[in-house]
Amino acid sequence: xxxxxxxxxxxxxxxxxxxxxxxxxxxxxxxxxxxxxxxxxxxxxxxxxxxxxxxxxxxxxxxxxxxxxxxxxxxxxxxxxxxxxxxxxxxxxxxxxxxxxxxxxxxxxxxxxxxxxxxxxxxxxxxxxxxxxxxxxxxxxxxxxxxxxxxxxxxxxxxxxxxxxxxxxxxxxxxxxxxxxxxxxxxxxxxxxxxxxxxxxxxxxxxxxxx
Numbered sequence: 321x322x323x324x325x326x327x328x329x330x331x332x333x334x335x336x337x338x339x340x341x342x343x344x345x346x347x348x349x350x351x352x353x354x355x356x357x358x359x360x361x362x363x364x365x366x367x368x369x370x371x372x373x374x375x376x377x378x379x380x381x382x383x384x385x386x387x388x389x390x391x392x393x394x395x396x397x398x399x400x401x402x403x404x405x406x407x408x409x410x411x412x413x414x415x416x417x418x419x420x421x422x423x424x425x426x427x428x429x430x431x432x433x434x435x436x437x438x439x440x441x442x443x444x445x446x447x448x449x450x451x452x453x454x455x456x457x458x459x460x461x462x463x464x465x466x467x468x469x470x471x472x473x474x475x476x477x478x479x480x481x482x483x484x485x486x487x488x489x490x491x492x493x494x495x496x497x498x499x500x501x502x503x504x505x506x507x508x509x510x511x512x513x514x515x516x517x518x519x520x521x522x523x524x525x526x527x528x529x530x531x
Contacts, residue, residue, distance in 0.1 A: 402441060404514045405505075409444075410437035412504040413486070419500055422493030423475075425486055432485045440478045448474055471498030 355370060356362050359377070363369035410433040417425045425432060451470055452459065458466040472495035479486040479494075488494050508514075 401514055402445070404512050405444075405509075406434065406437040406441045408437075408505050408508040408512070408514070409440045409501075410434050411508065412501045413437065413440065415504055416497045416500050420493055420497045422489035423487070423497045424489075427485065436478060436482060436486050439481055440474065443474050443477055447477070468495055468499055468502075471495070471502055474498065475501070 352365060359373065361373060363373065410430075413425070413436050414428060414433050417423050417428070425436070448470060451473065452467065455466060455470065459470075472491060475486075475494045475497050476488055476491065479488045488497065
């Protein structure tokens with residue numbers, strides 16, 4: 321399989337070549353919006369009319385779509401997001417250590433910050449969802465505020481795993497650090513487009529020839 325840039329993913333998806341809901345980056349609703357924008361037509365979700373339009377106006381693309389299956393290669397997307405988050409966490413923990421009393425980084429070398437970012441990123445990706453699920457009643461009863469405690473716990477666990485690189489003087493600095501870390505992460509994720517589902521979408525697909 322070779323990674324290629326597909327022609328009109330919206331046509332392929334809307335015409336049923338991809339099962340609905342299987343690919344998170346291109347729902348039928350998104351495909352419809354793209355078709356409407358690209359064609360200056362609006363046939364709603366009437367597949368028959370879009371097929372007729374595509375055959376008349378996008379003959380080459382329609383024939384191509386009929387002979388290929390498009391699959392998203394999520395490995396590159398996931399790795400890119402993880403790397404960006406590691407960078408964000410590294411920057412975030414450096415700022416937190418400067419802002420929040422009780423959080424210390426004895427050696428604030430770049431390698432130390434990256435290691436902390438990697439460990440914190442892994443914990444957030446694997447452990448945090450489990451803890452959030454197990455404490456779901458507390459999260460609901462606190463109207464979501466208990467998530468701030470969970471963020472602090474993630475910092476404490478990171479510090480426990482890296483005692484020579486990150487030191488936290490108790491739960492309250494950890495909770496405050498978690499709040500600051502969340503704000504910094506939110507801003508940097510917006511700036512870097514970490515959660516932009518369309519970012520790099522067309523560069524991370526696998527085309528399978530059905531012929």
